Amino acid sequence: MPAAPSTAPVTVRLEKTANSALSELAEQTRQRLGQRCQDSADWTLLFDELGVELLGGADAPGHGVRAATRRLSRVSPRQPFARALGRQPRRIVDATAGLGEDALMMFALGHEVLVIERSPVACALLEGAALLGRFPFPVLFGDARELLGKLEPEVVYLDPMFPSKRRSSALPPKGPRYLAAVVGPDADAEQLLTVAQQVATDRVVVKRPDHAPSLTPAPRSRHEGKLVRYDVYAPVAPTEYEQTS
Numbered sequence: 001m002p003a004a005p006s007t008a009p010v011t012v013r014l015e016k017t018a019n020s021a022l023s024e025l026a027e028q029t030r031q032r033l034g035q036r037c038q039d040s041a042d043w044t045l046l047f048d049e050l051g052v053e054l055l056g057g058a059d060a061p062g063h064g065v066r067a068a069t070r071r072l073s074r075v076s077p078r079q080p081f082a083r084a085l086g087r088q089p090r091r092i093v094d095a096t097a098g099l100g101e102d103a104l105m106m107f108a109l110g111h112e113v114l115v116i117e118r119s120p121v122a123c124a125l126l127e128g129a130a131l132l133g134r135f136p137f138p139v140l141f142g143d144a145r146e147l148l149g150k151l152e153p154e155v156v157y158l159d160p161m162f163p164s165k166r167r168s169s170a171l172p173p174k175g176p177r178y179l180a181a182v183v184g185p186d187a188d189a190e191q192l193l194t195v196a197q198q199v200a201t202d203r204v205v206v207k208r209p210d211h212a213p214s215l216t217p218a219p220r221s222r223h224e225g226k227l228v229r230y231d232v233y234a235p236v237a238p239t240e241y242e243q244t245s
């Protein structure tokens with residue numbers, strides 16, 4: 001399986017105000033980053049009493065990006081997102097967790113959620129939010145292509161990176177913009193979809209920008225929103241070769 005794309009270099013800054021769980025998370029994040037953890041990088045992960053925040057070069061603390069900031073208000077079951085996931089409460093694995101905003105919406109719709117994230121930076125943001133009670137699901141660090149086979153999801157949800165087509169006059173919000181800059185493109189998303197289809201028992205839902213082609217042809221159905229759409233794929237039984245290899 002090809003290696004994950006490399007994260008941009010990041011400085012890990014631990015403030016004395018961080019509690020012991022956050023201090024441990026800072027140390028774990030340093031280890032996960034390895035050589036990409038540097039003393040004066042363009043990006044900083046700040047661990048303090050408010051959790052974990054990703055700061056760009058010019059950002060003062062409090063003006064960067066945190067995970068799971070969405071207010072958990074009621075999500076309409078008529079939204080394309082809700083219809084794509086299905087009406088019944090399901091066991092969903094969000095295999096591209098990012099900042100955890102979509103996972104929070106799944107939770108608000110009554111689904112059971114577990115998330116996977118392979119970027120040490122995004123994972124630190126999610127685990128920081130979890131430690132402060134803002135993100136009430138298990139977070140697994142690693143590549144979903146390897147971890148999905150150990151889980152038994154009914155639904156796998158995928159939202160791989162896709163380049164924005166907006167011009168600089170209409171920049172995407174800071175969260176997605178910072179995440180894209182630090183994490184880079186997800187060039188292996190098609191492969192992830194193949195694995196997801198072999199593991200999910202009910203469906204795989206793929207979020208795409210409205211201008212993006214489907215990850216692979218012929219989704220079973222499509223649910224169009226204003227700026228994004230959700231392609232729904234049926235499960236596919238693995239071939240005999242894939243089962244034994």
Ligand SMILES: C[S@@+](CC[C@H](N)C(=O)[O-])C[C@H]1O[C@@H](n2cnc3c(N)ncnc32)[C@H](O)[C@@H]1O
Pocket residue numbers: 095096097098099100101102103116117118119122142143144145159160161162179183186192
């Ligand atoms: C566009 S972001 C997802 C945003 C997310 N839906 C949200 O609501 O914040 C894509 C994320 O998927 C992660 N990702 C992509 N491929 C992955 C894989 N094979 N395993 C684990 N994480 C993956 C990337 O690291 C990135 O953080």
